Amino acid sequence: MDRVVEALLSAVAALEDFLQLYSHEHLAINALEEIADRLGQMTPEERTAFDQALARIAAAQDREAPGNGAWVRALPDKLGLA
Helix, strand or coil, X not given: CHHHHHHHHHHHHHXXXXXXXXXCHHHHHHHHHHHHHHXXXXXXXXXHHHHHHHHHHHHHHHHHCCCCXXXXXXXXXXXXXX
């Protein structure tokens, strides 16, 4: 599960960068909305596994540099999943 969540985090980060750098932000917004919609359809068990993977990834990033995991922890709120 961690590898899947890491891949998702990479995609979301790339889309956020795209929003800031390019004029066709509607494409990135549509993609982020689709990701949020799909994640919103998780079963309670899937959501628990997703949240646990996010916590592990955030903790690992914080071990590399304190505070690096903050973006990972904030992702569910950014996608309207909280």
